[in-house]
Amino acid sequence: MTSVHHLASAQRTLQLEIAALQEIFAQLDADFAAACELMLHCPGRIIVTGMGKSGHIGNKIAATLASTGTPAFFMHPGEASHGDLGMVTRNDLVLALSNSGETQEVTSLLPLLKRLGIPIVSMTGAPASTLAREANVHLNATVSREACPLNLAPTSSTTAALALGDALAIALLEARGFSPDDFALSHPGGSLGRKLLLRVADIMHQGETIPCVTSSASLREALLEMTRKGLGFTCVTSEDGKLLGVYTDGDLRRTLDNEPNLQQLNVIDVMTRGCKSISPELLAAEAVHLMEENKISALPVTDNQQKVIGALNMHDLLRAGVI
The missing domain is CATH 3.40.50.10490 (Glucose-6-phosphate isomerase like protein; domain 1)
Known part of the structure; x- marks a missing residue:
């Protein structure tokens, strides 16, 4: 044949x-x-x-x-x-x-x-x-x-x-x-179950592991915080912890292109304002969608008063098996 x-x-x-x-x-x-x-x-x-x-x-x-x-x-x-x-x-x-x-x-x-x-x-x-x-x-x-x-x-x-x-x-x-939630309960071990059950709160960085500086921090302090926490960004907050913006690896590249004197800068001068954030009770799969839709690789997690309570990046979602 x-x-x-x-x-x-x-x-x-x-x-x-x-x-x-x-x-x-x-x-x-x-x-x-x-x-x-x-x-x-x-x-x-x-x-x-x-x-x-x-x-x-x-x-x-x-x-x-x-x-x-x-x-x-x-x-x-x-x-x-x-x-x-x-x-x-x-x-x-x-x-x-x-x-x-x-x-x-x-x-x-x-x-x-x-x-x-x-x-x-x-x-x-x-x-x-x-x-x-x-x-x-x-x-x-x-x-x-x-x-x-x-x-x-x-x-x-x-x-x-x-x-x-x-x-x-x-x-x-x-x-x-x-419903999809019912389906997830009978498939907790598979990737589909993780997508339907795992929430942002389950995988986000919390407490001392959150990269975060206040708006009065210098750019140098923000960069040191990014290096220590290793998520590729830092949140920038007001003194009472409310999210004002983020400073990312991408922002650093843009700053190097546009600003000749980095020593004199505060992070608030060069941060990204109006940044995306996510609530802890949302599904981790929704965090993936938000990142992909906005072409970003990390997210602050905020409560209903816009205070920073966590952070996560695409690597966290990958490790959790959501993507």
Whole structure:
């Protein structure tokens, strides 16, 4: 096979899977809405189960549900009949996947689930199958053919089931009014969680580490403060601590170009007035946006009376994993 053949094979596979998704789209009906209502009003967890490739898809669906506001976990059907069924409570709902609808490990659980009165939502490619008939609601995931040229390996069918699971998760997310803050609480360890949870107050320099001089300071004193604190700038404040401006590395370069006698200058003569600042309760991601929008690399942090209470620069945000 040549690279042309490989490319043609990939295109054929994707075309078949796109066609499968279009079939699933056309098959959506009131049963999907009924499944959403059952899951939305489930007082317990959504327990997803499936065997083989359906199990792999089910595992991902459970993870997506859990991360978008619907408590869920995956239960292996083979292990369920050997003790793991004890994880299921009467308040739960089972979402069972099987392309044939006749997978023995899955169908063998049905009498036990029904005895407990647990609602069952099935997702199969066979609406007349045992699993489809015995479920409270059946989601039709039928596709015309697999992308596999032998029409054997689960390919289009697993893509369709995965997409249908995503559709369930997003419908439930929207119904619950799940917010970015809610999402962050279930993703605290990732970069997205840091962007949605980390606030300026969590990473800013405070107390003695804030580069700060009063308006009466000489330029030399301001430069020494910048060097000591190492943030590339210093805040310039009034005697009562209110922000008047900043003096930055960039300001120093401009001063060297324009002022022949640095020894006679006070920092107030050459500082940047009307500088940007940020509140400590804002998200660190908002500090990134403010810096990028204004092409600056550092920010004073001020309270509601414009008094300087902190400072941060782009390196602090980088270390914190916000960018």
